[in-house]
Amino acid sequence: MQKFSPITLGSLCILSAVFGVWAASRAAGSEEIAACVSPSGLMRYLASGECRRGETELNWNIQGARGEKGEKGDTGDTGEPGPKGDTGERGDTGETGAQGEPGPQGERGEPGAPAQHGAGNIAFIFEDYLLKTDGTVWVAGANPGNNPPYTLIDCISYSGVTNVPVPISKIISWQYRSLLDEEGNYWITGNTCPHTWQKLGLLP
DSSP states (O other): OOOOOHHHHHHHHHHHHHHHHHHHHHHHTOSEEEEEEOTTSOEEEOOSSOOOTTOEEEEEESSOOOOOOOOOOOOOOOOOOOOOOOOOOOOOOOOOOOOOOOOOOOOOOOOOOOOOOSSTTEEEEETTEEEETTSOEEEESSSTTSSSSEEEOOSSSSOSOOOOSSOGGGEEEEOSSEEEETTSEEEEEOSSSSOOEEEEEEOO
């Protein structure tokens, strides 16, 4: 078992006492610890004043000096994207424009052709007479022994009414020698070629 000299043991005791005082001083807010060491190696705590003649004063800082600032570390990895933000509110709808003025009324169209009888090109039929949409007048069976069975009335092949005084589209009723137009005028004509129509005026 190792043995220690009285001086060494005394120094250890003094060091223990010094560190105990250091703890108390640190608690009291002192920044430095002072001790006096004799030529024989004995150490005592210096609370105030100066060491005795022949003693050596030793001082310790309660807190060590701050170390130098280390090198800047590497840039950290990029963080994960944050959560998606909430959808913004919808903006107000713009005002509806004013309604435009109505356009002018269009002109009245021409009256349509009257109801037709028989084939599409026949405007009126009266007894054996036909008034076609082109204004020509035909008679059926004028020459039974010859073909075709219909004859155009033209004052040469067959004497009779060959025309009308108003457009076909304006005729309401046609009875060969008389007709009624859309304005209510009554017309008559004779059976001689050439012949003219007489306008009797509005019906009573």
